[in-house]
Amino acid sequence: MLKTKKMPIRADYKKYYDARWRKFRLAMLEAAGNVCERCGKPHRLLNVAHLSHDPADRRMIAVLCPSCHSRNDTAQRVAMTRRTLAQKRGQLWLTDEMRLAPIPLRLWPPETRQLDLF
Ligand SMILES: [Zn+2]
Numbered sequence: 582m583l584k585t586k587k588m589p590i591r592a593d594y595k596k597y598y599d600a601r602w603r604k605f606r607l608a609m610l611e612a613a614g615n616v617c618e619r620c621g622k623p624h625r626l627l628n629v630a631h632l633s634h635d636p637a638d639r640r641m642i643a644v645l646c647p648s649c650h651s652r653n654d655t656a657q658r659v660a661m662t663r664r665t666l667a668q669k670r671g672q673l674w675l676t677d678e679m680r681l682a683p684i685p686l687r688l689w690p691p692e693t694r695q696l697d698l699f
Contacts, residue, residue, distance in 0.1 A: 597636035605629075605639065613644035620649055630654075635685035657683050 590598055606629045616623045624646040633641040634657050645653060660683035667674075674680035677693040 594636045609642065609644055616644075617646035617649050618643045619645055619653075622646055633685060634683070635687060637687070638685075 609629045610627055613627070615627065617627065626647055628645050628647060628650045630643050630645045630650045630653060631638050631641065632643055632653065634654070635641075643653075664680065664683070677689075681689050681693060
């Protein structure tokens with residue numbers, strides 16, 4: 582039996598990847614014909630990717646091969662890495678909105694959701 586390397590899931594996102602997700606994921610893979618929706622290539626480790634980077638989002642979703650998934654998430658990954666490094670160095674952000682920008686708005690702490698005012 583082949584061992585597959587699984588993508589690590591952030592601890593606070595694990596609750597979104599339950600049995601319902603796994604069932605949804607299998608249906609998405611089947612609907613996509615088990616090929617990447619971007620490059621059209623079949624792959625034995627297709628991912629169901631959250632294009633909005635929000636783990637609760639079931640609409641902005643695509644079946645992607647690991648290469649296309651990685652390319653899709655590059656800007657998000659770079660932004661999150663920059664923020665993690667900045668936080669470790671003690672850098673302060675001008676505003677909470679700038680600090681939280683790559684994180685889906687739904688996941689922002691309630692006290693920072695000032696956008697409702699507009
Ligand atoms: Zn692909």
